[in-house]
Amino acid sequence: EAQVTQNPRYLITVTGKKLTVTCSQNMNHEYMSWYRQDPGLGLRQIYYSMNVEVTDKGDVPEGYKVSRKEKRNFPLILESPSPNQTSLYFCASSPRQGDYTEAFFGQGTRLTVV
Amino acid sequence: AQTVTQSQPEMSVQEAETVTLSCTYDTSENNYYLFWYKQPPSRQMILVIRQEAYKQQNATENRFSVNFQKAAKSFSLKISDSQLGDTAMYFCAFMMPPGNTGKLIFGQGTTLQVKP
Numbered sequence: 001e002a003q004v005t006q007n008p009r010y011l012i013t014v015t016g017k018k019l020t021v022t023c024s025q026n027m028n029h030e031y032m033s034w035y036r037q038d039p040g041l042g043l044r045q046i047y048y049s050m051n052v053e054v055t056d057k058g059d060v061p062e063g064y065k066v067s068r069k070e071k072r073n074f075p076l077i078l079e080s081p082s083p084n085q086t087s088l089y090f091c092a093s094s095p096r097q098g099d100y101t102e103a104f105f106g107q108g109t110r111l112t113v114v
Numbered sequence: 115a116q117t118v119t120q121s122q123p124e125m126s127v128q129e130a131e132t133v134t135l136s137c138t139y140d141t142s143e144n145n146y147y148l149f150w151y152k153q154p155p156s157r158q159m160i161l162v163i164r165q166e167a168y169k170q171q172n173a174t175e176n177r178f179s180v181n182f183q184k185a186a187k188s189f190s191l192k193i194s195d196s197q198l199g200d201t202a203m204y205f206c207a208f209m210m211p212p213g214n215t216g217k218l219i220f221g222q223g224t225t226l227q228v229k230p
Binding site: 033040043045048056058090092094097098099101105107108 | 118120123156157158159161164205207209210211212213214215216217218220221222223
């Protein structure tokens with residue numbers, strides 16, 4: 001089954017404790033990205049990757065890191081989480097940059113930073 | 115910079131009735147894509163319908179159709195014969211064509227409740 005898998009689905013952590021949210025897709029997609037969803041703001045892009053070892057900032061990259069060492073994986077790293085990073089996070093993938101006819105979203109990760 | 119605005123935070127409709135969700139956007143580009151996504155309580159993001167700006171014909175998908183007014187930069191979603199399973203948050207989104215960043219720009223979302 002074609003899918004994007006995020007883990008964990010729920011996470012509560014404390015300020016400053018490094019964490020990683022994993023994202024994996026099994027469709028050999030080139031393009032992957034991370035979004036955060038906040039009430040009244042919709043979804044905003046954090047980072048994106050057009051292919052292995054190619055990543056770039058989206059609209060709200062501060063406080064986040066990503067890596068793309070393998071085509072299937074695109075983890076989101078919070079080196080020192082802060083309460084303003086409490087949000088719902090989505091990973092998404094598509095065959096190539098700009099092709100959202102076949103975009104797949106992960107199930108979402110609800111992160112709470114206390 | 116492109117922006118997307120959904121001015122209706124919440125809406126409700128009776129089962130079997132028709133409802134229209136509004137979306138406006140701002141761009142200086144002539145070629146782009148527009149989308150409506152559905153997010154049910156499960157949080158899954160589901161693509162409902164897609165419209166290419168160069169196509170004058172409004173897109174339709176079963177009970178879902180759009181009214182795309184390019185000059186007015188308006189992209190509303192009409193849901194006919196509403197069903198209880200249509201209860202969800204709906205997001206309007208904009209994307210530049212291939213050759214750009216591939217970023218989706220989302221509106222604030224509209225929560226739709228279908229009442230029995």
